[in-house]
Structure formats: C-alpha cells, structure tokens
Amino acid sequence: MLRARGVTRKFGGLIAVNSVDFEIPRGSISAIIGPNGAGKTTFFNVIAGIYAPTAGTIELDGKPLISPPTGAGREPILLILPTIPFIALAIYSLLVVGGDTGLVEGVASVAAALLGFVGALLLNIIRPAWYNRLIKRIGVTRPARPNDMVVAGLARTFQNIRLYKSLTTLENILVGMHVHMHGSFLGALFKSRLVREEEAAAEQRARELLAFVDLAGMENELAKNLPYGKQRLLEIARAIASRPKLLLLDEPAAGMNPRETEEMTALIRRIRDELGITILLIEHDMRVVMGISDHITVLDHGEKIAEGLPKAIRTNPKVIEAYLGRGAAAGH
C-alpha cells in the first residue's frame, strides 16, 4: 500500500536516512525499530510530510505521494510573468507616448504591474490545487505539507503528545475530522442546513470515536486535564478521526506501565481489525513490537539492516549487533 523507494534525507553533511526501500502491505501492522539515532523518526517525518526527502519517492496505493522538491529556481519566473506586459506598456507610454498622457498611462501600468506581482505572490503563498498542477507543468514540484498527507489518507501521532490542550476532548476529535467536513464560510455564518447536519453528524461520530478508545463520558474534559495514558488514547482517536488509510504511531507505548502497554497493544489491534486501518509504528518497547507486528524493519545509522517477521528479526545477528554490540552478537 505504501511504498518508499530509495528515500534519503540529509541534514547538511549528516545523512539521517540513506536510501531506504520500504513497503507496507495493506491491512498489516508494521514496525520500524532501531537504536537511538538510527533515523527512525526522520524517516517517519518524511512520510508524514514534515521533511521533504533529499532523494527518493513515496507512493500510496500506486500513486506518487512524495518526491523531492524540484525546480525551485523557476518559481520567481511565475512571479514576474504577469508583470511583464504591464512593464512593457509602462515603458511604451513613458518613452513613446510621452507628455502628460504618457505619464498618467505609465503610472497606471506600473500600478497594474504591481497588482499582478502581488496577485502572483498571493497565489504562490496560498497554493491552491490548480496552481500546484500548473507549476508542475513547468517542472516545479513543491515539498508536500503535512496537511496534504492527511488529505491523501495518512494520519499520525507524536512521540511527545501534541494535543490541543485547552480544548475539550470532543473538540480535539472534531478538529481531527476537519478534512472530511465541507461547511463553507458563508454556510457557517448563516448556519445552512448542510452545516447544521454536518456538525451534528460530526459530533455524533466524535462521541463514537471517544467510546472506541474508552474515553466515553469525558467529552467535556479539557485535554490537558486527562491523565497521561488517556492523553495518548485521545491523540490516537484524533488521528483516526481523519479516516486515514494508514496510521503512523510514533512510540505509542512510551512512558506507560505494563498494564497500559497491554491495553495499548489491544487498541492498536482493534484499530486494524475493526476499522481496517493499516498501521506503521515506531517503538522502543520490544514486547510491544514483537507482540503485534506482522512485519518489522530495522534501521541503523540511517540504513535498513534487516526486515522480516518478528521471529526472524529476533535472531538476526545484524540486529543484535546493532542493539548490543559486536561481542554480544558473537556470543549468541
């Protein structure tokens, strides 16, 4: 379903991720593991659209999703292009027509050129979809943004929980549903029927999602007042709210006690089985990884050193060496 080809990400001279090929089958629970500094989170952030890859591509369902940005040098042309006719007109009026009429026409043309420039700049900043398609024609690809990834069907959680702290749990989920709501600005002002129905349906679904992660009855609690474990659950519920095809979990069991970890594992399974969402997770806790993953990829120093079933990974000498050092691997 998700396929990465030769994904590389450099930070200056440091190669955080080096030419990683990677594939997630639909409906699976996959894990990326590796020692500290192996490039797991960087790879994760490339998939989530936070970092653009230096090289390599990522496809979702066979469609290209992420590729390195190209043609950035050509973009200024687009800013200047709409001003050229007006500048020509200004030169013509000032030099050829001349006199008072020429001056007025010239000033007007310069003003028009300025307006054209401002318009192009606004398009450049706002980036509507048609503008992106247009610039693709002349060979400019912009780096993907995280919100584009959500629209494409990816959702994520963060290693250090990032909730909307002073919103209620219900509102946190409602924000997560944002991409699937279509109420317009005017619709909101006049409370059109579409908006009212959409809001009611969204609220109903948000309550269902809260019940799904076992947070029923806490709809009006502020997110910051929830205990740590429940905040994690809420963050996962918020991610599911965007109806992703693929859910990216960054260390979902970090800082949890054994019982909570067990509950988390069960929840991850239920997300896959009941909601049909494919899952990719980064995790340090080996019990979690070995317990639920169908497929494990091991990164070390930015490179993929092993992949396969949990059983095979557990006995893979390269993996043991990466985690415990050469001596341990030899002794095994």
Place this chain on the structure above:
Amino acid sequence: MSRISTALSAPFAPVRAYFRKHRSFGIFVGVALLSIALPLLTRVPPFDGIQSTNAWVNAFTTAAIYAMLAMGLNVVIGFAGLLDLGYAAFFALGGYTYAFVASPFTGVHLPFWPMLLAGGVVGAIFGVLLGAPTLRLRGDYLAIVTLGFGEIVPITLMNADKFTDGVNGIGGIDKPSIPGILQFTLTNPWPMYGLVIALFALIMIMIYRLQDSRIGRTWDAIREDELAAESSGVNVVIAKLQAFAVGASIAGIVGVVNAAKITIVTPDQFRFAVSISVLAAVVLGGMGNTIGVATGAFVIYLFQSILLKQLNTLVENFNIPVLNQIDFLDFQYVLYGIVLVLMMLKRPQGIFPARRRMREFAPLKIGKRGLK
C-alpha cells in the same frame, strides 16, 4: 454562597437552557434589552446630572463602535492567537473607503448601505495582504510587523496630500439615510445609535457562529499547536488568512460606520493609541471571550470618556490647589498601564475568561454503519 446562588438561578434555568439552544436569538434579545435599558438609566441620578440623554446616547454609540473593534481584534488575537498591533489600520482603511465615495472631497456620493459591505471587503483584502507575507512569523515578530503596518497606513494617508488632503483629512462625509423615511443628522444621535446597536448584535452573532464552525475550530487548533494542526489536516495558511480577513473586515465595516457617524476622517484618528486601547480592551475583557471583550471595550470607553472627565469636575469641588491643576484625562494611559499590570498579576486570563462551551450530553447511539 454557592448554594444561595444556585437557588437564585434555579428559576432561570429553563430560560438559560432555551437561550443556550437559540444563542443568536438570545444575543439579539440581550442586546435589544440593554440598548433600551442604558438610555433609561441615564434619566436617573446620578447619571442624569452628568450630561444630557442625547450626549449619553452619543457616548454609548462610540463605546459600541469600540466594542465592535474589540470583537474583531479578538478573532485575530483571542481565537487564532496572532498578535496584531496594527489593527487601527483596517479601521482607517474602512473609514477612508467611505470618505472617498461619499464626500464633497471627491464629489462622489454613493449610498451608505452598500458601502458597509464595501468597507468589509476592503478590510478583508488588506487583511490578506498583511497576513500573507507574515504567515511564518509568530509572537513578537508578528507583533512588530503588524505594528509597522499600523503606522504605515496613517502615515501614508497623511503624506498622500493630493488624494487625502493630508492632516486635514476628509470632512463633510455623507450621513446615512433611508430614502423617504429617515435622514441621519449630527444633532439627533438616536438613528445612529440604533444602527450601531443592530450592527453590534449582528457582528456578535456572526462571530459566535464562526467560532463554533469548522473554521473556528481550525483557529483554535493553530493557536494551541500549529504543527499538530497541520498534522490534523488543517491548512494553516488558509486558516490564518481567514482569521486576518475576518478581523480586518469587521474593522473595515466599523470604520465606515465611524466615518459616517463623525462625518470626518483624519489620519490622527487612527494612530497607534487606537490599536493599543482596543488591544487593552481585549486583554482586560478576557482574550477569546467575545462577550467579555465587547463588555470590556464598552466599559473602558465610557470610563475614559466620561468618568475621567467627571473626576476633573469632582476634584474641582474639593478646591485643593494641587489637585486642581491635574487634568485626569491626561492620565488615561497611566491608568491603562496600572490596570493592565494589576490584571496581569491578579487575573491574567481577563475579567471574563474564555470558557470552552460544554456540550450537552446526548445519549450515545452507535449507528448501524458503525464508525466507518
């Protein structure tokens, strides 16, 4: 104490429940009642001794204009968390827009009512123009850029002598009228009072509706955590520009009304002090709480324009030579400063802190189709 207050409020519970469900109607009724009660109040002592009812009504009108500005700025600062120190610029642009199309200066006399909308559109356009280049800025940096914008606009208006008559400003601006029925005049404050109150209620209803919509939630999200908002699928660029545009268009509309009310616009009316007093009202009222900031602005304006003046007369009666020489109006900003510092120490969330709207619990019914 709490038991007493619960007992006292018990009979109103059904009323409150009704208005929670029909909030727009509730705002309408509340504003209407207040707008009738306030002029009545000026007929009784001690208020009747201060100034005539007409003067009071005029002051209420200006106070409501400030309150609308505060509500607009609250969208940018309180909802989206973007610190905007140049808000008066949009107020100025709205005012000058109306002045250009309805005064002897240009000789054009367009009717007032469509110009209300035009003021909003001009405000929104400039809001986007200011917002677009500053999208990546946060906190202090954004404040500095908006501060600059707030200074550029009045200075440009002052220096573009040929088009704006410089420091003199544009005078003789047309008063609104409803043809054949009502002509607004400078001597009769009541029609303008009615117009401003109606607009006030309308803007408040619109802001509340926006806040509760999916657009309002994106503002909440980017204020709380921009990266998380992006990862929830919120287009941060659009959300910020929307906040700027909404805030600026409210200032534009209010600018048109203000220009029509006082019939003259000069660059001096829109200096930094205006931005700051509106900001102070937002902070005092309680950032993010629309009714709170509106009340805050309303009270602050009345306080500074009437109470401080009264203080002068009051002190003169005591006949203490040292105090007689003090003009308390000059100490307006000192008082602002003291009040703001006290607020930050004792009640940093404002007099009326924003509270999340609690949703009534509806019994959970899992639909046939389940979660998908």
